[in-house]
Each structure stands twice: as structure tokens, then as C-alpha cells.
Amino acid sequence: MKISTTAYNGRPSVPSEGAVQIQVPGRSARPRGVNFANLEKRLGGLASIAALMGFWEALSRLVLPRLDPQFAILVPPPSRAFMSGLRALLSGELLRHILASSERVLLAWSVVAVIAIPLGIAIGWWPRVNRFLGPIVEMVRPIPPIAWIPISILWFGIGMTQNVFIIMIGAFFPILINTVHGVRSIEPILIRAALNLGAPPWKLLRKVVLYGALPNIFTGLRIGLGVSWMLVVAAELVAATSGLGFMIEDARNFLRTDIIFMGMVIIGCMGILMERILRRVERALLVWYHGAQHHE
């Protein structure tokens, strides 16, 4: 945990003793007018993507069909993927799959958070719990979550329960490990200060240890969510009848490469979206850690 009195990510610190006002940087702190350097930065990124798309479009419409018609099917032009995406969106089909996947992810991830955070605090705080549970964690953790797919299909069959199980396995360890790390990285002097002020064990845990671990817990939650999103696709590829993973696997059977590519892009976008939302929540909750600053 950094406690810094110097300017912190652009936020001015209080310069000295006495009458000073805390400046809250708002929109007005930004330079006025068109910022060309900034504009170039943003458009530069867009331009390279546009160039790639244009190249790809030309390749699959003009070059590949002349070489071998099969190639043209395997590498569909982006415009066709986009159009089929639009069609799927309008028919409601796409939304159904997105919701199915999101539901699994959010359910598994939140259940895991409720289990892994208290457990992580216990392991990080009481050496005895660590000695007892540590070996189990270290034994199970190296097994890739995907390796649980065969046995989980036998246990739970195909569908929601199995998918959720796989996600839970995957999201569990990042959240647990980061929570443990968070508890252990609390500055000992804060524990001393709390004890000195008469904190009983339970309040110490809730008011100091939990808060102190919070930045790391959020890191764990973020990593866990990312892992969850990867695993929902993996689980749906083999054991589902809905969801984005199922959608692209199903499209493979019909050689609908346009749907496959469209699905892949949407899976990526959804991952980014979830990460962004969680980051916002974190910024709002951890003002004391990040300092009050506007979002980039």
C-alpha cells in the first residue's frame, strides 16, 4: 500500500501546513480545444484496424476465390461476418447466447467470490489454517481447469451445472491466492495501531484486515472474471446447448465461418466489457487507494 504525499497520478497533493484547499481536478483540468496529439493517438489505432479489415476483405473476396474456392469459405470477408452478426442480433438469437454465457459466468464467479474471499482471509491471517489447507490448495491448483471437463461431464451431465462447475474451479484460485496475498501484504504497523487502539480480534479482521486486503482482492476478482469468461467458452464448446461457445461450435458443423468469426469477436468484446465495468466499480470503491482521479 502506498501512502504518498507527492502528486499522485496527476492529483495535486496538499503542499504545506495551514490554509490550503484541496483541488479536485475536473474536466476543466484538461486542455481546451482539439488535442491533435491525442486525436492522432486514437485515430492511429482505428486506422490500423481499418487497414487490416480492408486487406482481409480484399483477400477473401478477390484473391482467395481465384486460388481455391475452399479458402474463401475458411476465411470469410469481415463484412459478411458483420452482416451475419447483425442478422443474429435482430433475430434475438445472439442475445440469447450472450445472456446464457453471461449468466453462467456471473453465477459461478459470484459464488466463488463468496467462498474464496473469506477462505483466503482465513488462510492469510491464521498460520494454522494455512498449514492445514495450504497443501490441499497447492495440490489442486496446478491442475488446469480444462482437465476437469471429462469428469465434470460424468458428474453433472451436459449443461448449466457442468459449465458453472468448470468456471468455479478456474475462478477460485486467482481470487483465493490474491486474497491471501492481500492479507499478508498489510503493513504490520497498521495491525499494531489497531491493537493499540483496542481492536478486538473480530473487529480487527473486519475493519483492518479485510480493508487492507481489498486492493488485492479486487485484482483477484478481475483475474477471476477473465478466467471465467475464457472457461465458459471452453465448457460450452463441449458441453452445452446454448451460449457463445456453443454458438461457434454449432456454426462449425454447418461450415458457417462467418458466424464463427463474428462469435469470436463478440466473445472478445464481452471480456473487455466485463473487465471495464469491474474496473469502474473498483475505482469507485477504492478511492482511498487510487486517489480520486478521472477515468482515462
Added chain:
Amino acid sequence: MAFVVVSDLSKTFISKNQMVIAALANVSLEMERNQFLCIVGPSGGGKSTLLNIMAGFERPSQGKVLVGGHEVKGPSPSRAMVFQEFALFPWFTVRENVAFGLEMQSMSKPERDEVVSHYLDLVGLRRFANNFPIELSGGMKQRVAIARALAVNPEMLLMDEPFGGLDSHTRGFMQQELLRIWEKERKTVAFVTHSIDEAITLADTVAVIAGRPGTVRSFTKVSLPRPREEADPEFVKLKVEVRSQIQAASLSEEEWETDAGGVGRESRWRKFRLFAR
């Protein structure tokens, strides 16, 4: 009997490389109620160890500390500590930090608010009640820490180089602030510092702790009226006196170090351990 009695206190540690290190040896001192004691000496002399034992964070290897007739057995709000590193809870606002100790005592919220406001006024930080520590300067943070310590109404205040991390300008300001607060809320204060000037500016009595292991070398009474002026001939005289006591201690310590050849022996020992591994 005096309010605080430290009798025949010794403390030894086992270091990481399995060496026994004596931090304090046979320290005895007494403090009257509402006395301001400064403990001064070179760093590594065991001053902070003494304060940590008085706070109850560490157990002595020998001897004991009595406060108000009771032996110190663990940390307690009756002996509130102010740390050099401030040790504010970064996730709480200034107000919540000051209220922390009261909340631990399950004081009701309206009562708590009243006490907190009183101490925020006392340290002049009412306007910053809802700011987080990250938004404050070093001197302001330490004033919050002092308010937090006073809010639990302790019998005594333990201060471990509280102004050591501040620039000299802020430091002088904070010393005057502390005296102003102390005049208003009389407490028994044990204040550790390595600055002789600071000790003489603040204290009723200056205790020199020096050497390895640290022992009490002298007590010097300071009866100059406050506020004290560093250019005052009396002040200078006391300063020379305290400094000569510390120097005498560190001279004998140098002898001790060359006699034992401590550094050389340790590295040879380490080499041996590496080889053995």
C-alpha cells in the same frame, strides 16, 4: 510510587542469522503523572524497543513495566501510540480514523461524533474530516494520528519519533502544535527522538539511551519555561551537556566494536554457513 515504573528491563533478539542481539540492558526509569519525558540517543540504541515494550507490542526478556501500578502485558488504548510512519488507516477518512478507537469501545455514534469533532478542532483539521489520508501532507497526517491517539483518552501517550519523517520547517511547527495540545490535554508523554534539539524543546526530562545494548546513560532536567528558544544560552548549555553524554556512550561503543571485531566475525560466519549448505 511513580506513575510509570520501568524496572531493570532487558531485551534480546535472535537475528535472522541465529545471532543473539542484545537491544536493551538493565533499563530503569520512572515518570511522574503528566510528565513529558524525551528519550534521546543514536539510532539502533534500543529507544524504539523500549517504547514498544511500554506499549505492550513486545515482551521484555527481563524486568517489567508498571503503569499506574499495573504491569504492562499487551497493547491497550490506555497507552496510545503515535508512530513515525503515521499508521493511519488509508481506507478510512480522517474522521473515521480518529473515531476508530472509540468504535472499538462500542461508543454510540452521536457520542463518538462529539469526541471526534473536539479532537479534530484541537489539531485544527475539522475541514479535512472527510478527506482520505492520501490527500493530506505529512504534518497533517501526524496531527490526525495525534488526534486519534488522544480520542481514546489514554493515561499516557507514547510517541516514536513522530516528527522524524517531516521536513524541518513542518517539524518545528509540529513541535509547537504538540506543546499547545499538551498544555490543553495534560498527558504523561514518553517521546522518542534522535534530535537533541527536539528533546530539549519539548521535555521536562531528557533521558539518554545509548550503547549496544542500550542502557540509560543520564537524565537531564529541563526547567526552562516554554516556549523555548534554541538560541537561549541555557538551551545551548543543556544541548552541549546531552550531546557530550551521547558522545561518551558512542565512543565506548566504538571501542567495543573494534575489540570484538563484530563485523568481520559475522561475515566469516556467513561464509561458513554458505559453504555448509
